[in-house]
Amino acid sequence: MRAVAVARPAGEPELLGLPSPEPGPGEVLIRVAAAGLNPLDWKLADRARSGQLSDEVVYPFIYGVDFAGKIAALGDGVTRFAEGDAVFGHPKRVPVGAYGTYAEYVVAAEDGELAPAPNTLPLPLAAALPTAGQTALSMLEISGLREDQALLLIGAAGGVGTFVTQLAAARGIKVVTVTRGVGEQAMGRLGAADTVDARTGPPVEDLRAAHPDGFDAMFDVASAPDQFAEYAMLVADGGTAISTLGAADARGLTHLGITGINFGVRPSAELLGRLAAEIDEGHAVVQLGAQVPLADAPDAIARSRAGKARGKTVILV
Ligand SMILES: NC(=O)c1ccc[n+]([C@@H]2O[C@H](COP(=O)([O-])OP(=O)(O)OC[C@H]3O[C@@H](n4cnc5c(N)ncnc54)[C@H](OP(=O)(O)O)[C@@H]3O)[C@@H](O)[C@H]2O)c1
Incomplete structure (x- = not known):
């Protein structure tokens, strides 16, 4: 099969011809329609290369964790899915690199992170959903935000941010987005109440002046710890500040009456199912930044790095 992989730890991602994986008992083989690009894809390859992963790693190391596609074959004992079903999610994870989604075929456990794709979306676009969509939905759920409450969102124009903005707006939450150059009009179309530019540095004083009562929650998908701490000062007493980058000093924030959370997404079939329902109910659409053929995936990885x-990149396989 065609796949984008690094042949050896020191290599660069390239299009290679590799053997297709085979489904074992309780597993399904999926013909990938598209892979979704996430920063995680190159972060995982970097961590594998520098020996930071506790799981077994294999080379050639195929990139990618998100996919949408159709079930092509069933392993022994599979009952949840049938050949031809349209599905989305994550493949088997271990050994890391063996089942990357920038490939024509992947294998997934039928009781793994796999669910029927949304009905209302062209199948390749569903590949944009698994990591960013589950992250966005989970963060909203753990924050406990309710209608009419205020959310400050840092890094709003990327994959996670565009889903958070839309899903929050659909719940009647007032979202103030911070971007680097993506303007009020573009973010407003996704449901943002206001958008502030961070190109000349964190606009903390402007935000404090415009929102003197503070925010009920702050989600930050872009900042290192120092900058995160500055934004967290804009959260009202009793509120929540969440980082997707491990930047929250949870203990320090507790002293200020703020719950600090270093978020780690926990993908599941159940969460994917709820995400698909949100999409089918029209609560969010995929903000497509780019759609590229598999051969161009190495360039797309470089752009993400x-x-x-801007929005999501989908790699057509
Ligand atoms: N912990 C978890 O479970 C988890 C889950 C999902 C994602 N993540 C991580 O969360 C991060 C975001 O993911 P993503 O998929 O949304 O990435 P993405 O698609 O690359 O988007 C990141 C966005 O943040 C913006 N940004 C960067 N620095 C900024 C700043 N100082 N102020 C305002 N905006 C800024 C970027 O704008 P520019 O284009 O201008 O740079 C881009 O629009 C990644 O590092 C990812 O690895 C973690």
């Missing part, structure tokens, strides 16, 4: 993400 350079921090040039």
